[in-house]
Amino acid sequence: RIVIDTNVIISSxxxxxxxxxxxxxxxxxxxxxxxxxxxxxxxxxxxxxxxGFPESRVDTQVNIMLTLFEVVVPTEKIDxxxxxxxxxxxxxxxxxxxxxxxxxxxxxxxxxxxxx
Numbered sequence: 671r672i673v674i675d676t677n678v679i680i681s682s683x684x685x686x687x688x689x690x691x692x693x694x695x696x697x698x699x700x701x702x703x704x705x706x707x708x709x710x711x712x713x714x715x716x717x718x719x720x721x722g723f724p725e726s727r728v729d730t731q732v733n734i735m736l737t738l739f740e741v742v743v744p745t746e747k748i749d750x751x752x753x754x755x756x757x758x759x760x761x762x763x764x765x766x767x768x769x770x771x772x773x774x775x776x777x778x779x780x781x782x783x784x785x786x
Contacts, residue, residue, distance in 0.1 A: 671702045674762040675756070676712045677774035683731065685718075696738055704766035705739040708758040723748050742766040
C-alpha cells in the first residue's frame with residue numbers, strides 16, 4: 671500500500687523513469703496505490719493551471735486515478751513536515767494504512783506517525 675506524492679503522479683504522466691515505474695507497479699497489482707480527494711485536487715490544479723491541460727484531459731487523468739488508486743478520506747489533521755503542503759500526503763498514508771510513501775523529496779516522518 672503506497673501513497674504517491676502529487677509531483678510523482680504528474681511526472682509519471684509526462685516521463686518514464688521511477689515515477690512511471692511506481693504507477694505501473696500499482697497497475698500490475700504489485701501493490702495498492704492510495705490517494706485522497708486532497709491529492710486529486712492538487713493534481714487537477716497543477717495539470718490545469720501549471721501545464722494548461724484542457725478540462726477534458728484533466729477529467730481523463732482524474733478518471734485514470736480513480737480507476738488505479740484506492741481513495742481514502744483522511745480524518746486526522748497532521749502537521750509533521752517542513753513543507754506544509756506535504757502534510758496531506760502523510761494524512762493520506764495514515765488514513766489508508768500505507769506501508770510506504772513515495773515523495774519527490776522525502777521529508778522525515780516522525781515515528782509517532784509511521785505508516786503501519
